[in-house]
Structure formats: C-alpha cells, structure tokens
Amino acid sequence: MTALRLKNLVKRFSDLQIIHGVDLTIQPREFTVFVGPSGCGKSTLLRMIAGLEEISDGDLYIGDQRMNDVPPAKRGIAMVFQSYALYPHMSVYKNLAFGLETAGMPKDEIATRVQKAAEILQIVPLLQRKPKALSGGQRQRVAIGRAIVREPQIFLFDEPLSNLDAELRVQMRVEIAKLHRELGVTSIYVTHDQVEAMTMADKIVVLRAGRIEQVGSPLDLYNRPANKFVAGFIGSPK
Ligand code: ADP
Ligand code: MG
Numbered sequence: 001m002t003a004l005r006l007k008n009l010v011k012r013f014s015d016l017q018i019i020h021g022v023d024l025t026i027q028p029r030e031f032t033v034f035v036g037p038s039g040c041g042k043s044t045l046l047r048m049i050a051g052l053e054e055i056s057d058g059d060l061y062i063g064d065q066r067m068n069d070v071p072p073a074k075r076g077i078a079m080v081f082q083s084y085a086l087y088p089h090m091s092v093y094k095n096l097a098f099g100l101e102t103a104g105m106p107k108d109e110i111a112t113r114v115q116k117a118a119e120i121l122q123i124v125p126l127l128q129r130k131p132k133a134l135s136g137g138q139r140q141r142v143a144i145g146r147a148i149v150r151e152p153q154i155f156l157f158d159e160p161l162s163n164l165d166a167e168l169r170v171q172m173r174v175e176i177a178k179l180h181r182e183l184g185v186t187s188i189y190v191t192h193d194q195v196e197a198m199t200m201a202d203k204i205v206v207l208r209a210g211r212i213e214q215v216g217s218p219l220d221l222y223n224r225p226a227n228k229f230v231a232g233f234i235g236s237p238k
Contacts, residue, residue, distance in 0.1 A: 002026065
C-alpha cells in the first residue's frame with residue numbers, strides 16, 4: 001500500500017490559484033523532499049496534507065483512506081516548522097507533554113513518551129529548562145520532539161533548519177535522516193536548499209509556480225533533468 005497519494009490537488013485562495021493539479025505517490029518509509037523557489041507553493045502543499053489548509057479540488061489519500069475532510073489530529077501526521085513555536089513560559093518537558101495532555105492522555109503514558117523522545121533526541125538533561133535557556137539547535141530538537149511524542153506515521157518538515165547556522169544545519173540533516181530511518185516513518189521535507197535536497201532525499205519533487213516539474217531520485221535529477229529549470233536548480237548543466 002502507498003503511504004500517501006495526491007490526486008490532482010488544487011489550491012485556490014479566493015480566485016487566485018496557487019496549486020495547479022499536483023499528482024504524487026509516496027511509498028511507506030520514503031524520505032521525500034519538496035524543493036523549489038520561494039513562493040512556489042511548498043508550504044501550502046504541506047499544509048494541505050497536514051489538514052491546516054483546505055483542499056480546493058482533488059483527493060488526498062493516506063493509506064487507503066481519503067483524508068480531504070479529516071481533521072489534522074486524526075491524520076496520523078506531525079509537522080515540524082521553521083519557527084520553533086515553543087511555548088516560552090513552559091519547561092521543555094511541558095512543551096513536549098502539552099499536546100498529549102490536551103488530548104487527554106494519561107499522565108504516566110505521557111511521561112513515558114516524553115522520556116523516550118528526549119532520549120532519542122539527547123535532550124534529557126534539558127527537560128526542566130525554559131526555551132530561552134536553549135541554543136538554536138536544542139530548540140529545534142525540542143520542536144522535533146513535540147512531533148515524535150505523538151508517534152505519527154508521517155512526518156512533515158517545513159524548512160526546519162533555515163534558522164540555524166551552516167555547521168549546525170549539516171549536523172541536524174544527518175540527525176533527521178537517522179531519526180526517519182530509526183522510527184520507520186514516512187517523511188516529507190520541504191526546503192529551498194538544493195544541497196539539503198540532494199543529500200537527504202530518496203525522492204525529490206521539484207516544484208515551480210504550483211506545479212511539479214520533475215520527480216526522481218537525486219541521481220536521476222542530476223543526470224537527467226527534465227528541463228533547464230530543474231537543471232538550474234539541481235546544479236547540473238544541460
Ligand atoms: P513556499 O512555501 O514555496 O515559499 P507558499 O506555499 O508559502 O510558498 O506560498 C505559495 C503562494 O501562495 C505564494 O504566492 C503566497 O503568497 C500564496 N499564499 C500562501 N498563503 C496564502 C493565503 N493564506 N492567502 C493568499 N495567498 C497565499
Ligand atoms: Mg514555505
């Protein structure tokens with residue numbers, strides 16, 4: 001069974017069309033990267049998959065279930081954003097626990113999940129700190145931890161590393177790829193950074209102005225770009 005299927009997805013904001021009929025199939029455990037210039041619709045597409053943005057037309061399937069009208073919390077998806085959006089007045093522990101508490105999960109199960117996520121991300125010593133006492137990289141780990149505690153099947157990342165410095169970005173890329181493999185999840189990762197796309201992806205989806213230009217492995221795109229735009233973006237002359 002496929003993990004995710006997008007069938008002719010369309011997004012309009014009033015009469016302005018932003019996403020123009022996107023078709024895409026994603027297999028379980030695949031690491032898919034959406035890449036394309038700023039404003040091409042990467043975040044909008046991700047938000048439609050997450051259920052944070054209504055689908056104007058077309059169908060979205062997760063597994064064999066049509067998800068168009070299913071609320072975000074019931075899609076088995078967790079999203080990690082660029083702005084960490086941590087609650088400043090809460091400890092790291094509370095930041096990780098809060099969503100689960102709101103969902104009514106028993107305290108001991110929350111404690112188990114938070115501990116497990118904190119171990120995976122190596123932030124156990126930070127659990128009692130407030131976000132302002134964390135470095136950028138530590139904050140980003142907490143943001144990822146908030147996704148992990150929900151134990152989703154699908155992770156969506158929207159440019160999660162763009163606020164970090166170059167060195168940390170490289171380190172976090174490796175960590176996210178490792179996490180993806182170890183958790184056995186399906187991930188979609190949005191970036192406008194070609195290097196990130198080339199080094200992290202099983203499959204790259206190149207977007208331009210709300211349409212898919214090409215889908216393929218990093219090697220496919222590098223060796224056989226479909227057009228000048230893809231070639232320019234991936235960095236191989238055609
Ligand atoms: P990306 O993430 O690739 O930079 P976005 O998905 O954020 O692009 O935006 C794609 C296009 O949709 C942009 O032109 C943006 O201005 C427009 N857009 C995004 N959200 C809205 C909205 N709520 N209302 C109107 N236009 C929007
Ligand atoms: Mg964006």
